[in-house]
Amino acid sequence: MLARNALLERLNEALDDRDLARGMQAICAYVGAEHYLVARSDGPADTALGNVVTSDWPFDLVRSFAAELVREHGKMNEVERCIGIHRPIFAMCDDNLRLPPALSRRYCIIPFNAGSARLVLMLLFREGIVLSQERLHDAALMSAYHAGAFVGTGGAERALDLTEREIECLAWISEGKTSDEISTIIGISRNTVNNYITSIMRKTATKTRSEAIALAVRNSLI
Amino acid sequence: MTLQMHAAIAASERLGGVEPLVDGHEIGNAPTMAADLIPRLCAMRRVVGATGFAVLSCSGGGSRIAGKLVPVLADFDRPDDEADEDALARGAAGRALVAHLDCSSLPLVWAGPDDDGPTLHADCRQLVVRTRMADAPMAGIAFPVRLGSLGNGLVVFEGEGLALAAGPLFDLHRLCYRVMTDLLKLEMRKAAPRKSLSDRELACLQWAGDGFKSEAIADKLGLSVHTVNAYLGSATAKLDAVNRIQAIAKAIRLGFIA
Numbered sequence: 036m037l038a039r040n041a042l043l044e045r046l047n048e049a050l051d052d053r054d055l056a057r058g059m060q061a062i063c064a065y066v067g068a069e070h071y072l073v074a075r076s077d078g079p080a081d082t083a084l085g086n087v088v089t090s091d092w093p094f095d096l097v098r099s100f101a102a103e104l105v106r107e108h109g110k111m112n113e114v115e116r117c118i119g120i121h122r123p124i125f126a127m128c129d130d131n132l133r134l135p136p137a138l139s140r141r142y143c144i145i146p147f148n149a150g151s152a153r154l155v156l157m158l159l160f161r162e163g164i165v166l167s168q169e170r171l172h173d174a175a176l177m178s179a180y181h182a183g184a185f186v187g188t189g190g191a192e193r194a195l196d197l198t199e200r201e202i203e204c205l206a207w208i209s210e211g212k213t214s215d216e217i218s219t220i221i222g223i224s225r226n227t228v229n230n231y232i233t234s235i236m237r238k239t240a241t242k243t244r245s246e247a248i249a250l251a252v253r254n255s256l257i
Numbered sequence: 258m259t260l261q262m263h264a265a266i267a268a269s270e271r272l273g274g275v276e277p278l279v280d281g282h283e284i285g286n287a288p289t290m291a292a293d294l295i296p297r298l299c300a301m302r303r304v305v306g307a308t309g310f311a312v313l314s315c316s317g318g319g320s321r322i323a324g325k326l327v328p329v330l331a332d333f334d335r336p337d338d339e340a341d342e343d344a345l346a347r348g349a350a351g352r353a354l355v356a357h358l359d360c361s362s363l364p365l366v367w368a369g370p371d372d373d374g375p376t377l378h379a380d381c382r383q384l385v386v387r388t389r390m391a392d393a394p395m396a397g398i399a400f401p402v403r404l405g406s407l408g409n410g411l412v413v414f415e416g417e418g419l420a421l422a423a424g425p426l427f428d429l430h431r432l433c434y435r436v437m438t439d440l441l442k443l444e445m446r447k448a449a450p451r452k453s454l455s456d457r458e459l460a461c462l463q464w465a466g467d468g469f470k471s472e473a474i475a476d477k478l479g480l481s482v483h484t485v486n487a488y489l490g491s492a493t494a495k496l497d498a499v500n501r502i503q504a505i506a507k508a509i510r511l512g513f514i515a
């Protein structure tokens with residue numbers, strides 16, 4: 036099995052060459068996994084394959100299995116997810132799922148974050164491998180280091196076309212501030228604040244302040 | 258999964274994962290308050306050869322624009338008029354730290370006004386981000402931690418003559434994650450609503466967050482508008498919020514509603 040310092044050097048080399056796959060293979064070798072898959076768990080739920088960042092899983096497995104798994108994982112309670120970040124979760128594949136021979140039916144899923152992007156590392160192992168919790172925890176942070184360099188990690192606000200001032204207003208509203216209070220805090224007029232709010236609700240197609248705040252929190256804008 | 262795998266995982270879980278072992282001594286048991294983490298942070302400071310540390314928590318889900326850094330724990334050996342941790346949290350240094358937290362998972366390293374910054378071993382070359390910090394009093398390193406919508410921030414170590422290699426740096430980063438996770442657990446224990454929210458209260462919050470006004474929610478649930486507003490009011494009080502909008506934001510962040 037690959038030693039820790041050797042792995043860190045391999046990650047350096049992979050990043051030198053901007054080779055996402057090579058770095059992930061090295062992480063796999065470090066934990067003793069056979070196949071890896073990295074996917075975003077914060078993307079739109081309807082795109083089956085669009086959220087997969089990189090993988091060397093057999094393609095049919097990605098299509099039949101991975102998408103559903105990521106979706107299920109995305110429903111996890113937020114506090115539990117935060118407290119359990121980098122902690123590996125083990126589960127068994129469905130009985131009717133066809134796996135390549137010699138692969139264990141027990142897979143591992145490890146949540147991690149890179150910037151504001153939420154991701155999961157999903158690993159498949161050979162039957163009979165002994166795993167180290169420590170190495171699996173390491174793998175999560177290493178995946179953040181490595182895959183994070185290839186994933187668009189910020190900018191949900193760009194997708195919604197909100198300006199910095201508008202997001203600032205949203206942040207204060209979510210803390211319960213009124214337009215008057217916000218105008219005092221930021222140092223602009225109350226009318227300007229209300230204009231920002233109107234603009235926000237138009238851009239996000241929301242009908243109430245509550246809905247706009249809910250959207251912003253769900254999208255990690257505030 | 259083989260029996261061996263079960264046993265190995267069970268054993269390491271019994272040990273509670275990694276307990277920071279520095280100089281052969283285990284640092285502390287499960288913390289009951291934030292200050293319990295200080296011995297751990299002091300040990301980490303010794304390992305990196307720094308003179309000061311600060312744990313900076315980032316509000317606003319770690320957002321680059323809305324995020325504000327708040328010092329949670331700090332100890333700088335130098336007696337100074339202005340608290341070093343506040344200097345780091347605000348101003349240009351604070352903005353640089355928040356910007357880094359938003360876009361990178363790598364440790365951030367900077368030089369002081371009079372030096373070239375920490376000496377980095379060649380094995381760190383792609384695993385660290387170097388920058389210049391306009392108002393930093395001295396060289397330092399910041400480890401970004403992102404747990405999700407809660408518990409984000411940076412653990413900062415400051416000092417002259419720091420020398421770092423990839424292995425120890427990585428270990429420290431893992432320990433920083435442990436510190437922030439333990440802090441979040443403490444915060445959750447304090448912040449848990451005294452009485453848990455009822456199904457009706459949760460339903461009203463969810464509908465309100467989905468854009469429905471009280472009349473519409475009343476229709477959906479077969480209640481009067483006044484009852485709906487009462488449920489929203491009691492949910493607001495339980496979540497320790499000033500109005501229903503803040504209540505909705507808190508409920509989503511805590512995962513009570515989607």
